[in-house]
Amino acid sequence: MAIDGEKAAGGLKIEPMEQFTIKPLFGDGPIEWYTPTNATLWMGVAVLAVTAILVLSTRRRAIVPSRGQSVAEMLYGFIHKMVEEVAGHEGLRFFPYIMTLFMFVLLSNLLGMIPTSFSTTSQIAVTGTLALMVFLTVTLVGFWRKGIGFLSMFWVASAPLALRPILAVIELISYFVRPLSHSIRLGGNLMAGHAVIKVFAGFAGVMGVASVVPIASITAIFGLELLVSAVQAYVFTILTCVYLRDAVGDAHH
């Protein structure tokens, strides 16, 4: 604490990672598994936002949609089409599940862009859990639907026989790396963007008039990060569909 104080007195003190700290909402006690924290708060906000976008805006069930209803229908149609095209017709049974993932990731990403908010999707614990859920779902559904035949996706029948064992090892490794890349891609992107903005904000605090440079940079990066927020939600979802195709689809690639 004393060291921190000295740093602060020194002027330039940038702690880009401080924003990712989990804090209890009430009091200063230890964080038990049930303690309401800032993460809890912003997950709750995400739930409200999802509800507002998909439920409140469609309450009139208009044939000629209002603006809000158009957005809800567009999101619905977008993910519905993605699931059908990527995961196949059988994959549509998982449409609510995938829609849940997409809406949560998208809204968490976007809500995280609100200054002083907490970005839940920049937490490895969160993205890791999401990715692991997808991994377990795909694996369990694959074995449930195809039985031991699910393993045939590791045995590349179109390759020369001599290469197949080697390819099988590679396929197996890549299969188990999926949740790792799936989660770190999302969490890393979000974390990096927020950290960069924080660093520039730290510069802006001590540069006086020249602060316009970092402030302009923050504005530009903010726009970029909005794009990243949407793109990463899209990437996370479409990868989920791609993985799901292995479990429910007929054709292997």
Next chain:
Amino acid sequence: MAIDATAEAEKAAGMPQLDFSTWPNQIFWLLVTLVVIYLVLSRVALPRIGAVLADRKSTITNDLAAAEELKQKAVAAERAYNEALANARTEAAKIVAQAKAEIQKDLDAATAKADAEIAARAAESEKSIAEIRDGAAAAVAEVARDVAGALVATLGGGADAKTVTAAVTARLKG
């Protein structure tokens, strides 16, 4: 203990994401969040939006079908109109032809009547002309006889009337 806590704090400040002590908390609340969103979506939002989209699709389909039907009706109406028009034209042509024929008949009758009258008049005229001519011829014969008789008497001939008449008649014929 204090050193441990400081180290812990510094590690957390370095990369709070890797502070595993907060993971159970985050995972718990994440699962709660996902379950709530899943229930909201699968129970309310997605069926509702799906129903609205299906409604709209069927409405559009119905409207298109109705439009198609109306178009068919319009085509049928046009066909009926054209047919009626053609019928009316034929009828009109028939009436015109009939009227023409009647007029022609009347005209023919009138012409025939006029021709007959003209012929009758001509015959009558011819007859009267013939009469007049005959009358004139008779008168000429009479005059010739008288003149011949007078001439014969004057010249001292004692010819009787019968001979004179025969002679005159012969000369008139010759």
